[in-house]
Amino acid sequence: MLQQTRAQTVIPYYHRFLKRFPDAKTLAEAREADVLACWSGLGYYSRARNLQRAACQIVAGGSFPADYDGIRALPGVGPYTAAAVASIAFESPHAVLDGNVMRVIARLRGDGADIGSAKTRARFQQIADDLLDRKHPGRFNQAIMELGATICLPRGPQCAECPVARFCEAQRTGRQHELPVKRGKPIVQRLRMRLAVVERDGAVLLRQRPAGASLMAGFWEFPALEDLPEWREEENLGSFRHTITNHHYTITVLTGRISRAPAGLQWRSRDVLEAIPLTTISRKALRLLASTSSQVKKQEMMS
Ligand code: SF4
Known part of the structure; x- marks a missing residue:
């Protein structure tokens, strides 16, 4: 539900959906029309269909997969979601990389590469993997996501409050507001x-x-x-x-x-x-x- 959608918007849908479909079996056995009706208003409906297909796969497999590759193989689950679930639920050493984390990395490293390019994304994933605390991957991932969401904000980063300010190249060189670089914004x-x-x-x-x-x-x-x-x-x-x-x-x-x-x-x-x-x-x-x-x-x- 949180893919492409703000948490504030998701909360009432989340509660309603879980009340109606409290476990994988109930969701797997539901009619697709009922699932979509419960999702109505949230948009990006392929997520609802994928969630139901994932529920069917989980029921057929007997339990929720407990490793990154198994989670990644579920319909609708990309590298970000798989890394987040694997690290937070199972302490698997996989670093998350979303827009917030890309911004933090670009600033920490003073890296002016275009974050819209696949090449930069792959390189930033490698940096995130290198930075990851392998003993506490879940906590590390939540911390870096939270840092991006609450302190290292797109406009107005709160450097005076930032716990990693002394490692930050953008802060040292005063380039916080120039980074990250994103070229070729889509035309509205x-x-x-x-x-x-x-x-x-x-x-x-x-x-x-x-x-x-x-x-x-x-x-x-x-x-x-x-x-x-x-x-x-x-x-x-x-x-x-x-x-x-x-x-x-x-x-x-x-x-x-x-x-x-x-x-x-x-x-x-x-x-x-x-x-x-x-x-x-x-x-x-x-x-x-x-x-x-x-x-x-x-x-x-x-x-
Ligand atoms: S010091 Fe400022 S720019 Fe650097 S990571 Fe912290 S909030 Fe972001």
């Missing part, structure tokens, strides 16, 4: 999207993303206006922003009518929307719809 794309909300007898018109879709396969979503040829607009409910990596969307939600539902779209009762996997954008649109409906009800009661 700004996009607009108009979503259509059509309601009928307590149901809304949705489409399901194809099973083979590269993103959010099988998820339900409100159609785009372009999907509805015979569209008659009623109301503009407003707009919200949504960001997926370097794509920044401005999404406008419109209500309206159509004479017949085009092929591929289905009516789904509003009562079941919490229980089906719905894309995050559509969940935000639904919240906008709910808040507008409650405002209308309030105005009707007051008039």
